[in-house]
Amino acid sequence: MIPTIVGILLINFAVLRCADDPLRSALSQEGSEDNALDPQLIGQTVESSIRTAAMSGRHLPAIINMRGFLHRDRVQSWLESTEREEGMQDEEARRQRRESGLWLSGRFAVQPLYEILSDPDQEHLHGPASYALSFAAYRPLSLHDIQTMPSAQRSHISTRNARLRHIRIGHENTFEGGFSLTVDEETYRERLHNIQEWWQRYGEDFTYGPGAAWAAVFLETGFIDFFGRFFSGRLESEQFRRPVFELIGERWYISFWLQFLSVFLAWTIAVPIGIRSARRKGSLEDKATTNSLFMLWSLPEFFVGALLLFYLCTDREGSAALFPAQGLPDTDSLWLHTPAYLMAVAYHGLLPLFCLTYGSFTVLSRYMRGALLDQMGADYARTARAKGVSEDAIVYKHNLRNSMITMITMGSGLLSALFGGFVVVEYMFSIPGLGTLLLEAARAKDAPLVMGATVISVSLLLISILLADLLYAVVDPRIRSRYV
Known part of the structure; x- marks a missing residue:
């Protein structure tokens, strides 16, 4: 079971890394038609994107982080590769990826960028370098940081982030002229002065030795960050800005009880129907039951749900709705006494x-019928009949117990089928359960929440399969005597 969960987590991580770049939308809003960057507009958008990416470690390299070995020449070459050139319109998507990567390059790129900004011979790069520095040095504070970080350190980071917004130098990046400043000389000098003051105050935060660079190679990666957040419960939803497992904890019990009652009712109904059909094999009742159940099984949940909502939950001319369209009681009913609730x-x-x-009990009843028929024709059953044992005793004392092995296997597999079904049913009947939360997260492209809900649901499925294995020993003495 543990290797299965680890495999699911690895698949989730791979899917997460394949999700859309959170900065892509920011790059598509790079100002006006002449490609002039508005410092306030683009700054707010990119900071929000970096904050979103940091919630799941997407701001870090996936497996290996070589950013600690960035130097000025490498960063300057990287910066120059983001400049638009005439006739390079077809390469715009690739250029945007390079620019996005530079903005997400993180703390190790801050010092090389400052060295470029301190060089008067690189004035044409000061505009994009100021933006890249402000984004690389930006440190978003997560909910966990706000709750656990000392107030002095939190205030220091918040002030440092705020000052970054005053070092950006307005510029444009066009296919005709490349990089060029869009601010007057006075504003340009003021921004350079702000950059120098910022570095004098916060430069020590971004000065690192070889040890930090080597430590970051494997420790400061998206893989370590994602699994660290996941197992410590710090994985946050990008949509709700809250811990993923806190959101799941508010919803999962609704889905759990729905699935538990569904499986319980399916077993309660299917076993008697299967026994009765098996004991009347070939009769008109057996044929009618089998055909009716197969017809019912062929109807998908969304189709039956739509029919129920239309005919039983909708007010029509001459008749009122028999049932509410919402699948949970009204808020007022919480104040009623227990029986009424x-x-x-x-x-x-x-x-x-x-x-x-x-759908569950139709399938289970047919498996119950088939398993019981196999046991009723077994050698031990024929021997019991030859000895004069009554048919009821043979069926209920011997055949039924041996048939339960198949039913236990099918019962545990029901949860995997219900996992897809309860998402649709909860959405159709407005039930605020885990299925609705999962659908909302998928529509909002909230990857961490989708991953968390999926892992929790699959883990419950694996636990149910483990319980099924334990139940085998309860119903079959041969298994119990062999392994216990």
Whole structure:
């Protein structure tokens, strides 16, 4: 089970790294048609994108981080490669990726960028270098940082981030002329002075030795950051700006009870139907039951749910809705005494529960019938009949217990089918469960929340399979005597 969970986590990490670049939308808003950068507009947009990427480690290299070995010549060459040139329109997407990578280059690029800004011979690069420095030095504060970081350190970082907004030098980047400043000489000198003051005050925060560079190679990576946040519970939702597991904790119990009741009802209904069909094999009742159940099984949840919503949950001319369209009781019912509240829950949850249950019990009943028929024709059953044992005793004392092995296997597999079904049913009936949360996260492209909800759901499925293995020993003495 543990290798399976690790494999799922690795797949989630790979999918997360393949998600859209959070800075791509910022690059598409690079100012007006003449490509002049508005310091305030682009700064706010990119800072928000960096903050979003930092929630799941997407601001760091995936496996190996070589940024600690950046030097001035490398950064200057990188900066020059982001300049637009005439006739290079077809290379714009690649240029944007290079620019995005520079803005996300992080703390190790700050000192080389400052050296470029301190060189008067590189005046044509001062505009883009000031932007790159302000974004590389930006340190977003997560919810965990706000809650645990000492106030003095938190204030220091917040002030440092705020001062970064006053060092950006307005410029444009066009295909005709490349980089060129868009500010007057006085503003340009003022920004350079702000950069020097900022470095004098905060330069020590971005001065590193070889040890820090080597330590960052494997430790400051997206892989380490993602799994560190995941296992420590610090993984945050990009949409809600809250810890992922806190959001899941508020919703999962609703989905858990829906699935638990669905499986319980499916078993309760399927076992008697399967036994009755097996004991009346070939009869008109057996054929009618089999055909009816197969027809019911062929109807998908969303189709049945839509029919129920239209015919039973909608006010029409001459008739009122019989059931509420929302799958949970009204807020006012929380103030009622327990029996009334339970009745309200049952009233609101009857239709969603039916949508989740009907497909399960139809399949289980057919497997119950087939498994019981195999046991009824076994040698030990024929021997018991020859000895005069009653048919009821053979079926309920011997055949049924041996048939349960197949049913346990199918019952644990039901949860995997329900995992897809409950997302649709919860959305259709407006149930605020884990399925609705997962769908909201997918629509908002909230990768950390999708990953967290998926891992939790699959983990519950694996636990159910483990419980099924333990139940084998309960129903089959041969397994118990071999392994216990």
